[in-house]
Amino acid sequence: MDxxxxxxxxxxxxxAPVADxxxxxxxxxxxxxxxxxxxxxxxxxxxxxxREQAITxxxxxxxxxxxxxxxxxxxxxxxxxxxxxxxxxxxxxxxAADEMLDIACAIEVFQTAAxxxxxxxxxxxxxxxxxxxHRALSTLTHSAAIGRGLRLMIGDILATGxxxxxxxxxxxxxxxxxxSLLAAFTNMQREVSIGQILDLxxxxxxxxxxxxxxxxxxxxxxxxxxxxxxxxxxxxxxIASGRDAASARAMALSIGEPLGIxxxxxxxxxxxxxxxxxxxxxxxxxxxxxxxAVLLADTLQALPEQDRNDVIAMYESDSRSDDDVRHGIALxxxxxxxxxxxxxxxxxxxxxxxxxxxxxxxDEGKHxxxxxxxKFVSIAIPQGA
Amino acid sequence: MDxxxxxxxxxxxxxAPVADxxxxxxxxxxxxxxxxxxxxxxxxxxxxxxREQAITxxxxxxxxxxxxxxxxxxxxxxxxxxxxxxxxxxxxxxxAADEMLDIACAIEVFQTAAxxxxxxxxxxxxxxxxxxxHRALSTLTHSAAIGRGLRLMIGDILATGxxxxxxxxxxxxxxxxxxSLLAAFTNMQREVSIGQILDLxxxxxxxxxxxxxxxxxxxxxxxxxxxxxxxxxxxxxxIASGRDAASARAMALSIGEPLGIxxxxxxxxxxxxxxxxxxxxxxxxxxxxxxxAVLLADTLQALPEQDRNDVIAMYESDSRSDDDVRHGIALxxxxxxxxxxxxxxxxxxxxxxxxxxxxxxxDEGKHxxxxxxxKFVSIAIPQGA
Numbered sequence: 001m002d003x004x005x006x007x008x009x010x011x012x013x014x015x016a017p018v019a020d021x022x023x024x025x026x027x028x029x030x031x032x033x034x035x036x037x038x039x040x041x042x043x044x045x046x047x048x049x050x051r052e053q054a055i056t057x058x059x060x061x062x063x064x065x066x067x068x069x070x071x072x073x074x075x076x077x078x079x080x081x082x083x084x085x086x087x088x089x090x091x092x093x094x095x096a097a098d099e100m101l102d103i104a105c106a107i108e109v110f111q112t113a114a115x116x117x118x119x120x121x122x123x124x125x126x127x128x129x130x131x132x133x134h135r136a137l138s139t140l141t142h143s144a145a146i147g148r149g150l151r152l153m154i155g156d157i158l159a160t161g162x163x164x165x166x167x168x169x170x171x172x173x174x175x176x177x178x179x180s181l182l183a184a185f186t187n188m189q190r191e192v193s194i195g196q197i198l199d200l201x202x203x204x205x206x207x208x209x210x211x212x213x214x215x216x217x218x219x220x221x222x223x224x225x226x227x228x229x230x231x232x233x234x235x236x237x238x239i240a241s242g243r244d245a246a247s248a249r250a251m252a253l254s255i256g257e258p259l260g261i262x263x264x265x266x267x268x269x270x271x272x273x274x275x276x277x278x279x280x281x282x283x284x285x286x287x288x289x290x291x292x293a294v295l296l297a298d299t300l301q302a303l304p305e306q307d308r309n310d311v312i313a314m315y316e317s318d319s320r321s322d323d324d325v326r327h328g329i330a331l332x333x334x335x336x337x338x339x340x341x342x343x344x345x346x347x348x349x350x351x352x353x354x355x356x357x358x359x360x361x362x363d364e365g366k367h368x369x370x371x372x373x374x375k376f377v378s379i380a381i382p383q384g385a
Numbered sequence: 386m387d388x389x390x391x392x393x394x395x396x397x398x399x400x401a402p403v404a405d406x407x408x409x410x411x412x413x414x415x416x417x418x419x420x421x422x423x424x425x426x427x428x429x430x431x432x433x434x435x436r437e438q439a440i441t442x443x444x445x446x447x448x449x450x451x452x453x454x455x456x457x458x459x460x461x462x463x464x465x466x467x468x469x470x471x472x473x474x475x476x477x478x479x480x481a482a483d484e485m486l487d488i489a490c491a492i493e494v495f496q497t498a499a500x501x502x503x504x505x506x507x508x509x510x511x512x513x514x515x516x517x518x519h520r521a522l523s524t525l526t527h528s529a530a531i532g533r534g535l536r537l538m539i540g541d542i543l544a545t546g547x548x549x550x551x552x553x554x555x556x557x558x559x560x561x562x563x564x565s566l567l568a569a570f571t572n573m574q575r576e577v578s579i580g581q582i583l584d585l586x587x588x589x590x591x592x593x594x595x596x597x598x599x600x601x602x603x604x605x606x607x608x609x610x611x612x613x614x615x616x617x618x619x620x621x622x623x624i625a626s627g628r629d630a631a632s633a634r635a636m637a638l639s640i641g642e643p644l645g646i647x648x649x650x651x652x653x654x655x656x657x658x659x660x661x662x663x664x665x666x667x668x669x670x671x672x673x674x675x676x677x678a679v680l681l682a683d684t685l686q687a688l689p690e691q692d693r694n695d696v697i698a699m700y701e702s703d704s705r706s707d708d709d710v711r712h713g714i715a716l717x718x719x720x721x722x723x724x725x726x727x728x729x730x731x732x733x734x735x736x737x738x739x740x741x742x743x744x745x746x747x748d749e750g751k752h753x754x755x756x757x758x759x760k761f762v763s764i765a766i767p768q769g770a
Contacts, residue, residue, distance in 0.1 A: 042587075190417060194538075
């Protein structure tokens with residue numbers, strides 16, 4: 001169950017259950033993939049299928065990012081006694097909850113765009129346990145090339161469209177606030193693309209220096225994951241609640257950067273220790289794909305030279321067998337790399353906790369924020385820690 | 386020579402020569418592909434190469450779209466006596482010319498984004514006579530897959546970044562005007578993606594109905610080309626000059642829709658009758674790629690059944706030989722399809738001319754606009770027509 005924290009005392013702002021987020025996203029996405037006056041020929045029919053696929057691709061995530069944005073918004077609005085200088089103006093726009101819901105949905109719509117393009121890069125067959133948009137459209141059109149082109153466009157439309165959703169949501173806000181929200185949102189998209197570039201670049205890095213691999217991999221986690229998973233949701237929620245852009249950014253970085261990196265570390269650990277049913281992906285999938293990240297770096301670091309060279313050869317080969325995957329999982333456990341990831345996650349989670357403690361929110365706001373943040377690392381952090 | 390129309394009387398707005406546009410675009414793009422604190426490893430080096438490639442990909446277009454946007458802006462500002470209701474407010478923001486230059490550049494930056502993604506879809510080797518970003522990055526990284534991923538990201542960064550350039554340019558404008566400009570710009574991007582979907586869908590349409598092919602192809606020209614080539618530049622220039630969004634849109638559609646379709650028809654004709662040096666592409670390239678558009682539809686329409694079936698078979702085959710291309714060119718000429726395209730271009734150009742005549746600009750404004758519009762069809766329309 002992934003429900004939002006209930007915030008009875010949040011002024012004028014009812015909690016948005018995940019079902020509200022789902023239906024709102026479907027409505028927003030349907031509007032994006034439309035054209036007028038096309039008649040009733042093949043082109044119109046294909047566009048209809050692409051629209052359906054865009055809606056399907058957008059459905060069914062855990063909506064953690066939207067939840068975090070809404071929590072940050074509500075936490076920010078609870079802070080009645082924020083020090084002079086960090087609150088830019090009185091938040092007075094009507095219907096704030098609706099507008100914040102749309103901004104939260106826009107983050108999720110962008111996520112779908114990023115995942116669709118990610119699946120093109122990785123040539124993936126599955127996403128969220130369903131055929132990726134790419135496979136579905138290739139099947140529909142009987143052409144891998146046309147299917148690939150159509151899914152590329154779904155990604156483009158959802159990325160641009162998510163910005164337009166934010167623009168619309170900001171239309172009645174004070175101009176400076178609207179500008180800050182839009183700037184934060186487009187910067188988020190830019191950072192994710194930079195992160196994707198860094199992730200591709202890791203494929204070109206030598207595996208002989210585990211320390212450099214760790215650094216490079218943590219950079220990827222920061223740019224490709226933390227950017228839109230934790231930093232931007234907090235930043236957008238706080239700006240929408242009335243914080244000025246600079247202090248919202250500083251708070252979002254202090255809380256969200258360690259949290260987002262911890263989230264990705266936990267996701268990677270789950271791929272090794274978890275079960276296919278949890279992630280919709282087969283266990284060891286990252287090893288099969290040859291993913292170069294912290295778990296691999298920590299494994300290489302701990303191995304004697306000959307074993308290390310064997311693992312490097314395995315990762316540099318074009319593909320990895322079932323036996324390779326089993327061997328990789330065993331090594332990640334026996335070398336202590338999995339344990340090291342748990343330690344890293346714990347350290348980062350404590351960093352996030354300290355950041356939440358030290359920002360200028362009142363206690364209820366901090367509580368709201370902490371409980372939603374915890375969901376990002378819940379598979380690795382015991383309840384109550 | 387592709388210089389902008391000189392507008393001595395345009396208030397506070399010097400003409401921007403193409404060289405200014407080029408250097409501004411290079412500066413804007415360089416800012417987009419950056420990240421801090423990456424250190425000096427492989428990832429940082431790859432990001433540097435991607436930045437160079439993004440700048441290279443952005444250089445050297447004809448800048449017709451930027452020129453049209455600047456012309457519409459200047460024409461709009463010359464209209465001192467516009468009827469009540471179509472001018473939203475006094476244009477009073479300082480430095481308008483700089484801000485309009487950035488908006489014009491943003492259209493060009495978006496075009497590069499669209500071309501980069503288009504080249505991924507078409508798997509193209511050349512663009513503007515240089516290796517496409519895709520080929521250059523695949524060569525650099527010794528991996529087609531990584532090269533493809535990196536160019537996909539260049540497209541994403543430039544598309545999002547172009548929106549951010551507009552947002553920045555609008556920061557000091559009246560809020561309603563800023564909103565209208567951003568909405569027009571994101572709608573432009575959405576329309577191009579829809580057009581790309583329609584273009585891919587044509588591949589799935591039966592070739593046995595030339596009439597449906599003509600309609601579908603004209604829709605592609607409207608959505609994929611006219612949207613950002615002529616409609617949006619006029620719309621953005623007019624809104625920036627102080628027109629309200631609705632009347633700017635109506636004017637832009639009346640002038641830009643026929644003009645943009647004529648532009649694409651002329652581009653397609655040039656591919657058949659022109660020379661490789663003019664386009665940077667080999668003559669007959671559209672036939673070789675099996676492009677399904679108006680020239681093909683008019684050819685099929687004019688052919689007797691048996692010949693028509695031969696041409697259909699040629700287009701439905703996986704590839705076309707040099708002989709096929711020569712045969713296709715000969716048929717497009719002998720059936721009168723090329724001549725028919727010139728007629729279509731002429732009709733559309735007159736439609737554009739009538740639209741310019743009838744809008745509420747003063748004579749100098751109309752003259753400015755007409756002369757820039759003419760450049761879009763200059764290869765097909767005699768000087769002075």
